[in-house]
Amino acid sequence: MEKKSFFNKKKLKYGGTSIVFTCIIIAAVIVFNVLFTKVADNNAWIIDMTSSQLFTISDATHEVLKDVDEEIDIIFCQPLDTLSSNSAQNLIYQCALEYAREFDNVKIRELDILEKPQEAKKFESSSTSKLKTTHVIVASHNDPTRNRVFTYESFFAVSESTQEVAAFDGELRFTTAILQLLSDKPIAYFSINHGEATGSEAARPDLWTLFETAGYEVKTIDLSKEDFDAEAQVLVISDPQTDFIGYNPNSPDAVNEIAKIDKFLDNLGNLMVFVDPSTPELPELEGLLEEWGIRLEKGVIKDTTEGYDRDGLLLSADYPTDTVGSGLHSELRKYNTVPKTFVNYARPITVLWDVDGSSMTDSVSKRDASAVLTASSTATAYSTDNETTLELNGTLNLMTISRELQYINDQPHYSYVLVTGSTDFALDDYLHSKSYANSEILYSAMRFMGKETVPTNINHKEFTNESLTITTKAANNWTLFISVVVPSIVLCIGLVIQIRRRHL
Incomplete structure (x- = not known):
C-alpha cells in the first residue's frame, strides 16, 4: 500500500x-x-461625542468668520509633536486643528522658541514680555507684528468658589483673537485710586478679562492725573470706596474728575458702574448718575420667597420688556428655556424719569433711562443701616441703563451709562457657566456701546461631564454586542467552516 x-x-x-x-x-x-x-492624526479626524462639544466649532464662529480671507497663523511655541503629552495643551491644539480644517485661511505653525529665540522676538511687544513655551500666538501671516499672545491658562475658566478648571474657552479665545486682528482695538479704561476692584497686573478681575475677550485693549486710568485717550470707548468704575473729585468753587482750576467723565460721555464715550450695598456714599459720582436719570438707593434687596440662598440675597433677575434696557436680553428671551441671570447682594436703583423715562438735556440731545434687570415681585428693599424696610415704589431695579441721543451731521449717535447694583455680578462663577446669562448681558452692553466684533452665542465649553453622552442601557447593549454577539458570529463562521471541511 x-x-x-x-x-x-x-x-x-x-x-x-x-x-x-x-x-x-x-x-x-x-x-x-x-x-x-x-x-x-495628520488630518485631525475627530468625532466629537462630548456633551459640551469641546472640539466642535459653533455656527456662531462660522457666521462671524465666513467673510474673513486674510491668512491667519496659529503658532505654538514648542514642537507640535510634544503637545499631546499634556491633556490641557492637547485640547488647545485639537481646537486649533479644527480651525485649520474648517477655514482654509487658518494655518497651524510651530515656533520652537528655545531653538529660534531671534524669530520669537518679533512677537514680543516689549523687553519685558518674553515668550514662553506655554504661549499660543494668533498672528497675521503677512504682518506678524499684528498678533495676540495667550497663555495656556487663558484658554480655561476657573471657578471662583472651587478654584478648579470649570470650562474650556478655546473657541471663544481663537475667534475673538482673529476678529481683533482685523480691526482697531478700542480702549476700555478701569478707574483707579478710589479703592476700586481692579486687582494687580498679575491678577486682574474677571470683568477685566471679559473686556479683553471681547476685543478691547484694557487699561487703568487715574483721572486725577490722566486724560482719556482718543480711542477710549468705555470707562468702568468697579466697587469704588472713595468719591471722585468734583468742582471746587474755592479752586476752579483744580483737577475735576467728574468733569472729565462728563466730557468723555459728551464725546460719545460710555460708562459702566458697579456698586453694592456696602459701597459708601459718593456724592459727586452719584450726582453725575442722577443727571442721567439714575439714583443709587441706600439699601439691600432680599427675596426670602424666591431667592436662591438662605438669606434671600442671591436673586434670579426678571427681564423687563419694551424698554431700552430690554434690548440687552432680547436674544436671550427667544430661547425655549430662558437662561437665568443671577445678581447677588444687590442694592436698589431708581430710575428718576418715571413719566416716560426720558429727559431733554438741551435742544439737540435727549436722555432716557430704563431698567435692564429687576427683582421679582416678592423682593423687598431693606435699609443697610437698621434693616428697616425702604419705602420704594414699583419694581426694584437691579441694573439700569441710560442713553443720550445726539445728532451729528443729521445722523443719530448714542452714549450709554450702565449701572449695576451688585459688584458680584461679574464674578467668574456667574460669567463662565452656560446656565447663567451674566456674561451675555455684559456682551450685549458692549455691543450697545459700539464694539461690533464682540462674538455672540459662543459658549464656554463646560467640563461638567467628560464621558461619552450615551445612556447606561446603550452602554450595556454595546458591551453585550462586543462581548457576546461578535464572538458568537465568529464562532458560527468557524463551525460552518469546520463542518464543510469534514465533508470534503
Missing part, C-alpha cells in the same frame, strides 16, 4: 491554509489601524 506524503494530508492542507489566511487578516488589520491612525 502506497504511503501518502505527510504534506499531502487534507487536514494539514486545509489547516495550514487557515493559519496563513488568519495571519494575513490579522496583519492587514494591524497595518490598516496604523495607517488609519496616522492619517487621522
